[in-house]
Amino acid sequence: MNEDLEEHRRQDAHSQRAALIGLAICLVLVLGGLFLVYALKKSSALQDCVMQGRTNCAPVDTDN
Numbered sequence: 001m002n003e004d005l006e007e008h009r010r011q012d013a014h015s016q017r018a019a020l021i022g023l024a025i026c027l028v029l030v031l032g033g034l035f036l037v038y039a040l041k042k043s044s045a046l047q048d049c050v051m052q053g054r055t056n057c058a059p060v061d062t063d064n
Helices: 002-051
Strands: none
Touching: none
16 A cells, blocks of 8 residues: 555656656747747848848947
8 A cells, every 4th residue: 555655656756747847848949939030030120121222221239
């Protein structure tokens, strides 16, 4: 009886650990996707500006 309880606790700990790892992986994928969307949006805006024939498309860095 006591051995069954210990085995059940080990299985619960293992499944909880697996769930946390899965959650961490999902979080990393979502953050990576958001970074990719913002990078592609910025690149698209620059390309749209260049395709319109403008010459002042590059952002000016004012930090000194």
